[in-house]
Amino acid sequence: MADNVTNELLLEHLKALREDAKMAREERREIRDEIRAIKAHVAALVQSDLNRDGQQASIYARLDRIERRLELSEDS
Numbered sequence: 222m223a224d225n226v227t228n229e230l231l232l233e234h235l236k237a238l239r240e241d242a243k244m245a246r247e248e249r250r251e252i253r254d255e256i257r258a259i260k261a262h263v264a265a266l267v268q269s270d271l272n273r274d275g276q277q278a279s280i281y282a283r284l285d286r287i288e289r290r291l292e293l294s295e296d297s
Contacts (some may be wrong), residue, residue, distance in 0.1 A: 288294040 283284070
């Protein structure tokens with residue numbers, strides 16, 4: 222009888238450990254998905270920043286050209 226109780230207790234603990242491991246895998250998967258989403262958002266922000274820098278550079282180049290044409294530039 223003692224062996225039977227011990228085996229049943231071991232089996233219960235093993236089942237509980239298996240369930241805990243399953244939950245840990247699911248949580249890890251969710252965290253991985255969230256990290257991927259964060260990386261995608263960061264990449265989009267970086268791309269947006271690069272686009273804005275390109276637009277600013279274009280505006281400065283146009284402004285320099287206008288100043289040269291109107292002879293407002295000190296570099297003339």
